[in-house]
Amino acid sequence: MKNENIIYAMTKKENMEQKGFKTYENDAICVFWRPSMCTHSGKCVMGNNAVFDPLRRPWIDLSQADTKEIAAIIDQCPSKALHYELKEAIRVVFEESKQQAAAYDGEKMTGVRPEYSGLGIALSIAGIRYLVSWYKAIQ
Numbered sequence: 001m002k003n004e005n006i007i008y009a010m011t012k013k014e015n016m017e018q019k020g021f022k023t024y025e026n027d028a029i030c031v032f033w034r035p036s037m038c039t040h041s042g043k044c045v046m047g048n049n050a051v052f053d054p055l056r057r058p059w060i061d062l063s064q065a066d067t068k069e070i071a072a073i074i075d076q077c078p079s080k081a082l083h084y085e086l087k088e089a090i091r092v093v094f095e096e097s098k099q100q101a102a103a104y105d106g107e108k109m110t111g112v113r114p115e116y117s118g119l120g121i122a123l124s125i126a127g128i129r130y131l132v133s134w135y136k137a138i139q
């Protein structure tokens with residue numbers, strides 16, 4: 001397990017919001033949308049206009065369809081303005097030997113903040129507390 005694959009108390013949500021994505025979430029899925037990337041192809045609206053309604057605020061309502069359907073529609077977004085993260089795919093791991101907490105979101109890692117490298121057990125414990133409470137919240 002490489003250090004660069006470890007996230008300390010940083011979720012993908014934070015990471016995406018730093019990149020200009022807006023977040024819409026429920027217990028099962030986090031949907032990210034970056035307005036500046038949207039080419040207004042309407043694929044999402046045509047996929048399910050109860051979930052994706054550009055005339056409503058907020059324009060994405062995740063209660064209007066099941067998670068699989070929402071994910072399948074987002075996969076069709078041609079500009080990649082829409083992304084999602086399945087919460088059930090996130091695992092929280094504590095590495096005993098390194099005294100480090102890590103959150104894995106399935107296939108890929110969201111990256112590491114270089115400024116976190118080299119920090120000691122105090123940050124690890126704070127990160128673990130944060131991640132455990134977050135993990136419980138998504139169960």
Ligand code: SF4
Nearest residue numbers: 038039041042044077
């Ligand atoms: S499918 Fe993607 S590019 Fe098309 S309108 Fe929806 S968010 Fe915008």
